[in-house]
Amino acid sequence: MALYAELHRHLGGSVVPRVLWRYFQRNRSDLTERFVRYAEFEDFYTKPRNTLDEYLELHTMVESVQTEETLPYFIYRLMRGAYVFENLAYLELRYTPFLRTPEELSQSERIDLMAEIVSVVGKASQIGEYPIVTSQILCMHSRLPYEVNKAIVDLAAQTPEYVCGVDLAGGDAHYRDRLDEFIQLYDYARSLGLNTTGHLYETTDGNYxxxxxxxxxxxHGIQIPLQYPELLPQLARDKQCLEVCPTTYLKTGTLESIHQLKAVFDRCFEAGVDIAICTDNAGLHNVRLPFEYESLLTHDIIGFAQLQACQDAAFRHAFAWTYQQRPERILGRVLRGESMIDRGAIAPSPLL
Structure with a gap:
């Protein structure tokens, strides 16, 4: 029984189409009025987009319904699917907490509510019947002002029981005009002892x-081996890992064919740069993490030895993983049906 670690999954894109459709039908029928039947909605939700920006617009639709009240509903179903269908032993969920607060409130009021969002997500993720080690990555965002992004970094440092790191999202093509600001925020995060990752070198316009x-x-980082392979020795020296999400690049129009990823893997392995294979937005893609591995294998992008190396790299670079939680120990507990969760869980709301 293979176990997997998922290091790059967005909360906004993690809801599979069928679950989202059922929620909309019961609670937000206005969002499904233009679709006669489910098949039309699934096609709209999962079809490829022309650009990353167009693809990211789908996040706003889901973010608008992922509120403090509804998050347990979505997370319970996410965790259940991750355990039953993906054999996940470890999961990092990333999202921007500010975007889960009510838009009608003032900026300061929304900042104050972010801690409650983090707590709700953290508690809802601790489900004894689905023993997955899980933690959160809080995303700064290219569309948010400095004050909000700094508050997100501060919140990450203040809630280590739920949060394992920070990220920067919103499309890497939009960082350029605020590059000094984002570097300052990352420097601040590192000074607080936070783990850091960031959406970078995903597109040809996101190279910093x-x-x-x-x-x-x-x-992501795929443009480094594709366009800037001279940077690979630096990444290997600094033990940086690429979070590669194969299906994403076909959905966003970043790559025309999955076969273009062969150069990414070959050059990284040759240079000694680790790759963790991830899903990014499993719901938007309607795929599971084991499928990403299988797809790369069957398209001759990687071999079995490289597949195993990527599985190992994912656990090795996991921000909230420890030696005591290594895969063989987790497997024994999973097979015995034991929970790895110490904190209590939030049951899904009976109203949803």
Missing amino acids: PEMLPYLMRIG
């Missing part, structure tokens, strides 16, 4: 070598 020294992992 100035940010690399502040990151422990790189969200």
Whole structure:
């Protein structure tokens, strides 16, 4: 029984189409009025987009319904699917807590509510019947002001029981005009002892070598081996890991074919740079993590030895993973049906 670690999954894109459809039908029928039947909604939700920005617009639809009250509903179903269908032993969920607070409130009021969102997500993720080690990565966002992004970093440092690191999201093409600001925030995060990752070198417009020294992992990073392979020795020296999400690049129009990833894997393995295979937005893609591994294998992008190396790298670079939680120990507890959760769980709301 293979166990997997998922290091790059967005909460906003993690809801599979069928679960989202059922929620909309029961609670937000206005969001499904233009779809006659479910098949049309699934096609709209999972179809490829022309650009990353167009793809990210789907996040806003889900973010609008992932509130303090509804998050337990979505997370329970996410954790159940991750355990039953994906054999996940470890999961990092990333999201921007500010975007789960009510838009009608003032900025300061929304900042104050972020801690409650983090607590709700943390408690809802601790489900004894699905023994997955889980933690959160809080995302700063390119569309949010400095004050909000700094508050997100501060919140990450204040809640180590739930949060294992910080990220920067919102499309890497939009960082350029605020690059000094984002570097300052990452420097601040590292000074607080926080783990760091960031969406970088995903697209041809998102290449900022100035940010690399502040990151422990790189969200996507595929343009480094494709366009800037001279940076690979630096990544290997600094033990930075790429979080590669194969299906994403086909959905966003970043790559035309999955076969283009062969150069990514070959060059990284040759240079000694680790790769963790991830899903990014499993719901938007309607895929599971084991499928990403299988797809790369069956398309001759990687071999079995490389597959195992990527599995190992995911556990090795997991921000909230310890030696005591190594895969063989977790497997024994899973097979015995034991829970690895010490904190209590939030049951899904009976109203949803």
